[in-house]
Amino acid sequence: xxxxxxxxxxxxxxxxxxxxxxxxxxxxxxxxxxxxxxxxxxxxxxxxxxxxxxxxxxxxxxxxxxxxxxxxxxxxxxxxxxxxxxxxxxxxxxxxx
Numbered sequence: 001x002x003x004x005x006x007x008x009x010x011x012x013x014x015x016x017x018x019x020x021x022x023x024x025x026x027x028x029x030x031x032x033x034x035x036x037x038x039x040x041x042x043x044x045x046x047x048x049x050x051x052x053x054x055x056x057x058x059x060x061x062x063x064x065x066x067x068x069x070x071x072x073x074x075x076x077x078x079x080x081x082x083x084x085x086x087x088x089x090x091x092x093x094x095x096x097x
Contacts, residue, residue, distance in 0.1 A: 063089025
């Protein structure tokens with residue numbers, strides 16, 4: 001007898017990347033780097049994709065390392081949402097030492 005209590009669990013895709021641009025209102029462009037090895041030759045291949053992510057409070061700035069999660073389509077190009085800023089870019093205090 002098959003199990004009737006099977007519930008489909010949706011996988012949540014979470015990625016980490018670097019903010020390339022924050023010039024749009026409530027939108028950031030995040031570069032996600034990945035490393036793969038060539039199947040036959042073993043050479044290291046570095047690949048990068050750029051995605052648009054929704055930043056509700058405009059908190060992320062260029063150079064920040066951020067965590068983003070995949071969500072339903074928010075616009076033509078936006079399918080990601082900012083979860084948190086992991087490592088802010090070096091923003092000085094403005095003092096010359």
